[in-house]
Amino acid sequence: MEQQIVVSGMGIISGIGNNVDETLDALLNMRCAINGIKHIQTIHNLPCAEVAFTDKEMKDILSIPQSETATRTSLMGMVAVREALKSAKLTNWERLKVAFINGTTVGGMEKSELYYFDFLENDKYNNFIEAHDCGACTEKIADYFGGFSYVSTPSTACSSAANAIMLGAELIRTGVVDIAIAGGSECITKFHLNGFNSLMILDKNICRPFDETRAGLNLGEGAAYLVLESENLAKERHVEPLCVLSGYGNACDAYHQTASSPEGDGAVLAMSQALENSGLRPTEIDYINAHGTGTSNNDESEGRAVAKVFSERIPYISSTKSLTGHTTSAAGSVEAVVCVLAILNDFVPGNFNFSKQMEILPFSPQKDVLRNVKLKHVLSNSFGFGGNNSSLVFSKYR
Amino acid sequence: MDELILNLKKEIIEVLNLEDLTPEDIDANAPLFGDGLGLDSIDALELIVLMEKNYGIKLEDASQGREIFKSITTMAAYINEHRTI
Amino acid sequence: MVKYPIYINGMGVISIQNPLDDSAIFAPQTYQESYVRCVDPNFKEYFDPMLARRMSLIIKRAIITANYALNQAGVEMPDAVITGTGLGCVQDTEKFLDSMIRNDEKFLQPAFFIQSTHNTISSQIAINIGCKSYNNTYIHRGVSFENALTDALLQMNKSHVSNVLVTGNDEMTPSYFKLLNRLSYWKESVPDTLKIVHQKESSGSFAGEGSISLVLSKSQNSKSYAKIDDLSLFYKPGGINVDKISEFLKQNNLDMDDISLFMTGLNGDSENDTVYRQFFDMFGENRIGFYRNICGDFYTSSAFGIYAAAVCLKSQNVPEYLIYSGRKLENPKHILLYNHFKNKDHSLILLTKC
Numbered sequence: 001m002e003q004q005i006v007v008s009g010m011g012i013i014s015g016i017g018n019n020v021d022e023t024l025d026a027l028l029n030m031r032c033a034i035n036g037i038k039h040i041q042t043i044h045n046l047p048c049a050e051v052a053f054t055d056k057e058m059k060d061i062l063s064i065p066q067s068e069t070a071t072r073t074s075l076m077g078m079v080a081v082r083e084a085l086k087s088a089k090l091t092n093w094e095r096l097k098v099a100f101i102n103g104t105t106v107g108g109m110e111k112s113e114l115y116y117f118d119f120l121e122n123d124k125y126n127n128f129i130e131a132h133d134c135g136a137c138t139e140k141i142a143d144y145f146g147g148f149s150y151v152s153t154p155s156t157a158c159s160s161a162a163n164a165i166m167l168g169a170e171l172i173r174t175g176v177v178d179i180a181i182a183g184g185s186e187c188i189t190k191f192h193l194n195g196f197n198s199l200m201i202l203d204k205n206i207c208r209p210f211d212e213t214r215a216g217l218n219l220g221e222g223a224a225y226l227v228l229e230s231e232n233l234a235k236e237r238h239v240e241p242l243c244v245l246s247g248y249g250n251a252c253d254a255y256h257q258t259a260s261s262p263e264g265d266g267a268v269l270a271m272s273q274a275l276e277n278s279g280l281r282p283t284e285i286d287y288i289n290a291h292g293t294g295t296s297n298n299d300e301s302e303g304r305a306v307a308k309v310f311s312e313r314i315p316y317i318s319s320t321k322s323l324t325g326h327t328t329s330a331a332g333s334v335e336a337v338v339c340v341l342a343i344l345n346d347f348v349p350g351n352f353n354f355s356k357q358m359e360i361l362p363f364s365p366q367k368d369v370l371r372n373v374k375l376k377h378v379l380s381n382s383f384g385f386g387g388n389n390s391s392l393v394f395s396k397y398r
Numbered sequence: 399m400d401e402l403i404l405n406l407k408k409e410i411i412e413v414l415n416l417e418d419l420t421p422e423d424i425d426a427n428a429p430l431f432g433d434g435l436g437l438d439s440i441d442a443l444e445l446i447v448l449m450e451k452n453y454g455i456k457l458e459d460a461s462q463g464r465e466i467f468k469s470i471t472t473m474a475a476y477i478n479e480h481r482t483i
Numbered sequence: 484m485v486k487y488p489i490y491i492n493g494m495g496v497i498s499i500q501n502p503l504d505d506s507a508i509f510a511p512q513t514y515q516e517s518y519v520r521c522v523d524p525n526f527k528e529y530f531d532p533m534l535a536r537r538m539s540l541i542i543k544r545a546i547i548t549a550n551y552a553l554n555q556a557g558v559e560m561p562d563a564v565i566t567g568t569g570l571g572c573v574q575d576t577e578k579f580l581d582s583m584i585r586n587d588e589k590f591l592q593p594a595f596f597i598q599s600t601h602n603t604i605s606s607q608i609a610i611n612i613g614c615k616s617y618n619n620t621y622i623h624r625g626v627s628f629e630n631a632l633t634d635a636l637l638q639m640n641k642s643h644v645s646n647v648l649v650t651g652n653d654e655m656t657p658s659y660f661k662l663l664n665r666l667s668y669w670k671e672s673v674p675d676t677l678k679i680v681h682q683k684e685s686s687g688s689f690a691g692e693g694s695i696s697l698v699l700s701k702s703q704n705s706k707s708y709a710k711i712d713d714l715s716l717f718y719k720p721g722g723i724n725v726d727k728i729s730e731f732l733k734q735n736n737l738d739m740d741d742i743s744l745f746m747t748g749l750n751g752d753s754e755n756d757t758v759y760r761q762f763f764d765m766f767g768e769n770r771i772g773f774y775r776n777i778c779g780d781f782y783t784s785s786a787f788g789i790y791a792a793a794v795c796l797k798s799q800n801v802p803e804y805l806i807y808s809g810r811k812l813e814n815p816k817h818i819l820l821y822n823h824f825k826n827k828d829h830s831l832i833l834l835t836k837c
Binding site: 155 | 484
């Protein structure tokens with residue numbers, strides 16, 4: 001009989017909090033982190049949810065010399081991994097094979113866009129040339145800790161971190177590794193801020209997921225990781241699992257480079273597969289943490305897909321992106337942490353800034369946070385550009 | 399107006415990378431989207447950028463494009479009326 | 484980690500050699516420069532102009548090689564599409580970035596942004612063939628393809644999966660060539676790319692680019708190229724030693740003598756090649772193979788190595804261009820491929836004649 005994969009630890013840093021405890025507090029009190037931009041220079045006055053720390057502050061926290069080459073994405077990653085390792089009591093793991101799987105798409109772009117002309121014209125910032133690609137970012141984080149025997153970088157835009165978690169589980173199941181630290185990290189860059197802006201899908205105000213008047217998304221940044229291992233290993237190591245990773249699904253919309261199909265075909269497939277993989281019926285899901293970016297297209301497509309898959313009974317559903325912003329490649333793991341917190345603390349996260357139900361949907365999201373609700377099974381969606389749709393199912397342990 | 403239509407055709411061919419087409423190939427009254435030239439939603443965004451960059455017209459709402467970009471002729475008429483450059 | 488027998492039933496390649504042509508490795512072209520671009524097929528024969536205008540070179544190549552491989556394997560719809568790419572869609576990333584900086588964030592064209600996200604390759608293939616199944620992309624430096632291949636093998640372990648398309652793609656733009664040149668990636672002059680591995684000891688290799696698509700299947704057929712017996716991808720900064728290789732072979736009930744060819748990522752760069760040279764005694768110069776002299780150096784060139792090895796296993800011939808001693812080898816049975824990136828990321832792959 002296949003072993004259960006459990007979540008034995010987690011770490012997170014985002015606009016709403018610098019660690020798990022701050023994140024929980026922000027969720028329970030619906031604290032929105034979407035505000036002006038401080039860490040990059042841009043002509044645009046677009047609200048974003050930035051991580052509070054500067055790069056300099058993160059280097060100090062991590063005891064990294066200021067002169068060392070490190071991108072913001074990798075610094076956030078280090079902070080979150082450190083918390084995850086600590087929470088899973090992983091300090092010395094010589095006899096174990098541990099993987100680090102980091103989803104990212106921008107990598108070191110936030111430095112590359114600053115030093116672009118120098119890269120072309122002189123040797124001043126050569127040390128950042130090799131820090132640009134996604135894999136370099138992952139290895140920077142891995143090397144800070146040392147000891148990882150498998151290091152990988154899935155990069156599927158907004159579903160990267162969810163795919164990282166899936167890969168982690170698969171590697172454990174096959175025996176390639178014993179433990180996987182899996183998730184993602186992404187900082188805000190001018191590149192993708194302008195990219196999303198050119199697609200006219202950024203809201204000039206705080207976003208309104210699943211609202212009839214929604215006008216786009218807000219970018220966020222952050223890093224989050226889950227520590228995954230088999231239930232047996234967690235027992236051996238005397239670590240109490242936080243919850244179970246019951247199942248997952250990955251499907252492709254195969255419709256358009258950026259838009260989702262109107263009926264949400266890819267979303268339907270991903271959610272259905274995740275349910276089948278978990279051995280659960282749709283009616284057994286108590287809460288869906290939606291991708292819910294607040295764009296006209298996603299919320300319609302995802303909403304229709306949810307209505308189709310959960311036609312018998314639509315569970316509580318909310319998007320937390322109106323609190324955290326859209327953390328793009330990290331969203332899958334940021335929101336996985338949200339789901340685990342919801343299960344552990346018996347609450348349904350609220351869909352901040354919602355007021356008017358979408359006319360084409362038969363449901364409204366859960367607007368306010370709901371406490372004292374026991375959640376047994378939770379589904380989390382992450383849908384990326386290019387139709388890379390992924391869904392994860394988390395369940396209460398025991 | 400004829401000159402504007404010709405210029406628009408050239409600009410559209412360049413910006414949308416329609417390298418196999420010449421201005422003579424494009425019927426100014428034919429639909430740009432769906433049938434006709436067969437442009438899509440990304441092209442619509444590109445045309446919005448073109449209008450701002452070359453003619454100083456800023457569209458705040460992408461859906462306004464539906465009427466304006468019906469054909470090259472409608473586009474030229476709108477530009478003629480609203481251009482600031 | 485391989486549960487079922489896995490066969491490479493279809494392969495499509497566009498590289499600096501003749502495109503979609505397996506005979507190219509037996510009579511490869513040589514070049515006299517450190518920057519060589521792909522020999523491309525006539526794209527107009529493959530794409531409708533309205534679709535092609537949105538596709539950069541890397542996308543066009545990937546779609547062509549993917550379809551070629553699927554066709555060859557007789558597979559209409561794979562159960563997964565998985566891509567490895569070291570740098571992603573560089574051309575369009577540069578276009579958007581350049582425009583953003585030069586125009587102070589104004590008048591930006593969304594098409595370049597959309598086409599720049601790295602997972603666009605995998606998603607464009609899926610859109611082209613209408614595949615809604617599992618889809619993933621890995622961007623991990625010089626082992627990006629092996630990352631994709633690992634995932635492909637994990638998918639193949641599932642009983643409902645019969646065929647997987649796995650593809651390695653990289654493009655080298657003039658600007659990126661320039662950037663990597665600052666880091667001594669390339670030799671100053673290259674009189675003969677085929678002889679790059681024997682070129683006087685110095686840093687750098689020569690730049691290539693390419694698209695290599697493989698279709699993996701659970702069932703063998705008359706056209707099968709080779710069998711993938713095992714893959715081990717791991718992270719070990721500082722390098723591996725002979726024991727690691729022996730251990731890998733032992734897991735597959737083989738030892739050194741069973742290996743017909745040790746296919747390496749030798750590329751003429753002294754630091755890179757030093758790592759491979761430590762295994763020369765183990766196998767002897769007649770059994771040391773390489774392929775980057777044929778395809779050039781790029782982050783997913785290891786995919787070309789697998790391709791070349793598979794062609795050799797099928798034809799039962801390893802041409803002299805691929806062997807360190809220059810003596811061609813006949814009737815290869817097992818080929819062991821070893822690739823490393825900066826002596827930190829390592830992959831071992833075992834291919835067998837089927």
